Amino acid sequence: MRRYERLSHILRLDPEQDAHEIYRLIAAYEFPWDFTRALELALYRTYAVPSIGRLLAATAELTDRSQKRYDDTALLLDAVVEHGFDSVQGRTAVRRINQMHRAYDISDDDMRYVLCTFVVMPKRWLDAFGWRRLTDHELHAVSTYYRTLGRRMGIRGIPGSYAEFERFLDRYEAEHFGWDEGARKVSDATLELMASWYPRPLAPVVRGASLALLDDALLRAFRYPEPGVLARRLTRGALRLRGRGVRLMPPRRRPHYARQNPEIRGYPGYPNGFRIADLGVFPAQGGPNGSGCPLPRAAEGSRDRHT
Template identity: 35%
Template sequence: MRFTGTHPTRMVQHEDGDLFDLYRRIVLFDFHQEIRAGFFLSYYRNFAIPSIARTLVGRGEMQARPMKRSYDTGIVIHEIIANGFDSDRGQQMVELLRRVHRGVPGTSEDFLYVLMTLLVLPLRWVDRHGWRKLTPREEQAAVAFYAELGARMGLAPAPATFADAEKFLDDYEARHMGPSPEGAQLLEATVAALKNRLPRPLHRFTGTVLALMMDKPEVALALGLKPSPAWLRIPFDTILRVRALRTRMQPLPASPSFVSGGPVSHYPDGYTLDMIGPHS
């Protein structure tokens, strides 16, 4: 076991053993807010790929129950992270992923891209806006988790390193990203999920905030968002930098950011696993 950190109130504990435990620590404790923001970005990223957007519109779940779909997506991945692949809850969530993707049109590259958004985008957000940089071992832990998730879902082998995962995602987007009527329709149907998470004074600027959060300007254009004014980038980045500095001076959380079955916005009284996923 080793410790790193620059402030005595925020020491970072690293286990030298299980990589999945280390990734769990990253998501539920050390970078829980940053990773959650990255997961949110990955949710929208798929709308910027016309073929994936058409598939999502064709299935109808996002338009019919946008808030449920948004929260369920986060719950599924957090249940697996929190409880492990071989737990009863983890196995049920992996089986749910296999079931809902069965028969969905798309190439193996398309499915692998969706998986890689969950790996790459949260780690990029941490790199840009986190209270410290991730270590190479932490990146390796994230890569190992999604390689295992992809294998259990029956997908093509995932990239073996984070650099390879970034290259795969960027190359795929260079070839496939673009605006589409379906992508704009999905954005319109689901933007309330972001609005619901923002402070009330920012509700009327939800589209602007979403555009500012994107790591590439072409993503906002593909989603049909208006490009954010260049001058807004400075205060936006400054606010996040100040938040990172303040977080750096605080103790690490003593409790996980996610509790299985606990209350969340869409399930204020908590949930059972049979409530998660599309209606049969």
């Protein structure tokens, strides 16, 4: 397979009807490492909105159990990527996401903003560091994929195109980014988590590199000191160099999903794998009849086990 052969295949697919397949090919074959980093940054950005960061701090999930929260979030979102929206696994994952979110008072605007970060940040990451950029055809499919996810999460007023997702994100951040003590604690815990994935002597380097990737708006919101020019140049230069190197490599022949990432520490520790229906937290509150989810529950008895 030639380096751009998969892209040629993607361009022959329909960005509406085949949105999930296009997204799967992008995320699991073309850019698995980049999408992991971009989605980490996407979720991290949301902490700078005080209403979101404050809530996350109050739950203590990202401060006291940060590794488990990271694992469960990645595995739930990736179950849909790997298996599709209408699979038992995909429906169970969306149901769990809804059950958790509906236990809290989260505004439609905040939910819509988080969805926008999933659409916009991978594109911006790849523009800066990827081995190639996403085409308009792929951006159309990515937007369609997340519109589908948003509808199944009950989010209202979802943007209709990539350009609309991007405009909403930029406007929301300009209006809502700000300081919150709880959000700063969540941010610090997340940076510590990322540093813990590497040998202890490298922890200060990893934290410094992470801060060097943050834009000025994020640094101001969390009141972090601005990284030095050299730190930013070295960090971003290394990532651009990696992208050029990947471009020269043969294309990936097997998919790589989030459950295969070394950063997922809980999953390898389960001797019999994990059940999607058991991931995440189980708040006492829920939606109608305690289900917390508008989706049919017929498939709940058939829980997928990954090994």
